[in-house]
Amino acid sequence: KQEVTQIPAALSVPEGENLVLNCSFTDSAIYNLQWFRQDPGKGLTSLLLIQSSQREQTSGRLNASLDKSSGRSTLYIAASQPGDSATYLCAVTQDSGAGSYQLTFGKGTKLSVIP
Amino acid sequence: KAGVTQTPRYLIKTRGQQVTLSCSPISGHRSVSWYQQTPGQGLQFLFEYFSETQRNKGNFPGRFSGRQFSNSRSEMNVSTLELGDSALYLCASSFNAGKGYTFGSGTRLTVV
Numbered sequence: 001k002q003e004v005t006q007i008p009a010a011l012s013v014p015e016g017e018n019l020v021l022n023c024s025f026t027d028s029a030i031y032n033l034q035w036f037r038q039d040p041g042k043g044l045t046s047l048l049l050i051q052s053s054q055r056e057q058t059s060g061r062l063n064a065s066l067d068k069s070s071g072r073s074t075l076y077i078a079a080s081q082p083g084d085s086a087t088y089l090c091a092v093t094q095d096s097g098a099g100s101y102q103l104t105f106g107k108g109t110k111l112s113v114i115p
Numbered sequence: 116k117a118g119v120t121q122t123p124r125y126l127i128k129t130r131g132q133q134v135t136l137s138c139s140p141i142s143g144h145r146s147v148s149w150y151q152q153t154p155g156q157g158l159q160f161l162f163e164y165f166s167e168t169q170r171n172k173g174n175f176p177g178r179f180s181g182r183q184f185s186n187s188r189s190e191m192n193v194s195t196l197e198l199g200d201s202a203l204y205l206c207a208s209s210f211n212a213g214k215g216y217t218f219g220s221g222t223r224l225t226v227v
Contacts, residue, residue, distance in 0.1 A: 034215050040144040041120075042207055051213065089158070093212050096163075100170035101212035102148065105158040 002027045006090055006106035013080055021075040021109045023090030028068050031093040031101060035064050035075050038108070040085045047088075048075070062091050080113045087111070119219035127225045133194040136222045140187050140208030145208050147180060147189040150215065152203040161204075163218065164189050196226045 003026045013019050023033075032051045036044040048057045048064040050073070057064040063076040077084060087110045091103040120139040128134050139148050149161040160173040165181035181191040187208075194201055203223050207216040 026226040031212055032215065036218070041203075041221040041223070043119075044207075046215055046217060060147045070151055091158075093215075095212075098170055099165070100161060100163050101209075102160045102173075103150075103158075103207070103216060104160070105150075107157045 002092060002094060002104045003031075003088060004092060004104050004106040006088075007080050008109060009107065010058065010110040010113040012114060015080060015082060017080050017113075018078050019111070021077070021090075021111070023070045023075070023106055024072075025092050025104075027094070028071050030068065031074065031095060031103075033064075033066055033073050033090055034091050034103070035062075035073075035097065036089040038089060047091065049107040052103070077100050077111075080111075082113045082115050085111055085113050117223075118227075119217050121204075121206050121219035121222050123222060125223045125225075127227060128147050128196050129227055130196055130198060131192075132196050133192060134196060135190050135192045135223070136204055136206075136223060137205030138191075138208075138219060141210075142190070144208035144210050144223060145185065146181055146211070146226045147208040148207045148209070149189070149191050150205045150207065151175075152221070156216055158205070162189065172207065193224075198226050200224065201226045212217055 029094045035047040050066045061078040087108040091105045148163040163171045183189045203221045206219045206222045
């Protein structure tokens with residue numbers, strides 16, 4: 001059974017700092033990995049999608065890497081801003097059989113960026 | 116391009132009642148998945164529908180059921196509600212797994 005772990009569970013940084021969020025998974029047979037952002041009481045916003053054959057993806061100040069063989073992914077946020085404060089979730093997609101895929105999520109990292 | 120629409124946004128129900136939640140996927144997306152989010156368990160997979168067929172189901176009791184219509188809209192139903200069913204229920208749609216998933220804003224269900 002796939003297990004996804006995110007460390008740290010919470011992180012507080014001053015504005016402007018660069019930071020790294022970590023995600024690890026136990027089964028390397030993944031289809032892809034997706035990073036999401038969740039604001040309090042809201043749904044999930046997709047940030048980056050990395051296919052299993054890719055090593056990294058970039059969008060603006062965000063960079064996500066994937067090392068499938070070691071079961072690790074990182075999300076790098078450059079020059080953090082107070083608006084980046086949210087919970088960041090990592091999810092891996094796996095083939096569940098019969099053409100179905102499902103996401104397995106980590107518990108998330110709650111980020112607070114202090115002005 | 117409209118996103119994933121979930122209705123209603125909030126629901127308060129009494130123990131023992133039943134509830135139906137609705138999800139309209141992005142146009143052209145035929146896969147709809149449902150997830151339950153609670154503070155203790157995080158996000159857990161409920162089920163996935165594709166072209167009106169349930170393709171996969173998570174480890175939830177039979178009180179949780181769903182269906183998908185020919186226009187890809189999906190509903191999930193929870194019967195005989197329990198206090199522990201209080202959660203944020205999220206729906207996600209996908210064109211195919213390789214293109215990732217788009218989530219709706221969720222329905223917050225409170226059982227009293």
